[in-house]
Amino acid sequence: MEGSNREDEAPPRLIRGERGWWLLGPGGVARLGDAHLTPAGALRPDVERGLREQGLFTVRPSRSYSLTVLTATACNLGCAYCFQNLDQDDGGTSPPRIASVRLTSGVIAEILTFVGRRQAESGMDGLLLTIFGGEPLMNPRGCRELLERAAGYGLRRAGMVSNGTLLTPRLARQLADLGLRYVQVTFDGDRPDHDRIRVRRTGGGTFDAIVGAMAAMTETTSIRCDLRVNVSPQNVAGIDALVERLAAALDPSRCTIHFARVGDAGVGYEDTLAYSDDLADRFIRWQRRALDLGFAVPRPRVRRPCNACSYRDGKYGAVVNPDGALYSSWTTAGRPELRVGTARDGYLPRERTDDRWFTCEDTYGRSGDRREEARFRDRVDAAHLDHLSATGRLRA
């Protein structure tokens, strides 16, 4: 990916829908008929020209730097599959984790000075901030201070990936006042499954605590809730019931929901859910039901390069540990052997980071056959576009 020109074009995706074809490009989506394709299934040259002129293939360069900051690497939960675990748990609820570090005022200053330099070098004037952990709210002061000081760097959008259990209404109001726009939380299935998988380090499930915190957050602030549903062999049977339960407990109009087949992310976490037509049909059913219940379900998009991990040396984005160490992606953060630099001194020489540069996992997980995965994605995404179009929800 090194050397990619962000003002360049990205290849579109052409997928078969119920009535014709969907063309997904970085610049939008178009519906095509069989007459728009050659007998071999490629775009006709004149059609391709027209779509290009409409900007469908054009990657619009972002004017904002993408920054992910871990405010704490510790977590109050002990999920067995967590990619930040260093070993399997021994049947209890406390798998060993990456070293615990908290973000301090001094490191925030170093990070933002680093960001200012990168913005100037890349001609950017905005900032997209993701607050990450561990559990970021293990360090609420660090979250508040980071948001407050990021405002001086053109903060355009700020979100947090949290387990949700520590978010009180008071803290949510403070974070909203400082510019936090969304919080992403994860559900590991319907309540019985989730409460077996997403457990406190002190023991006990977390389903009701997360739902309660998200309900209170959307009632008392303008922060939107982004619900990620992990789908695995352990919970797939309960996802229909989960969608109904979430709709009953939350305000769906304030929530986005997306379903993610979980890849093999953590130590000893075995993923055996195949990319079958049956699984695709389940995804399609969950997405349609969620839309009918009032949730937003993101429309499919083409894969675009990730601002942090797709470009070397933090040109358009960076991931920073609470101690100021730079990492290529959030999946490697907190592992000293994969550090690629520091906010204070910049990136290490290329020859020292070549074997440390990893990319973040994709939406549907990383394991399994790539062709099966692509077929699965096409089936799910085409059905979603068909439904969005049929219900008047499709916007390019």
Ligand code: SF4
């Ligand atoms: S809540 Fe997130 S960070 Fe904490 S143990 Fe679970 S997966 Fe890991």
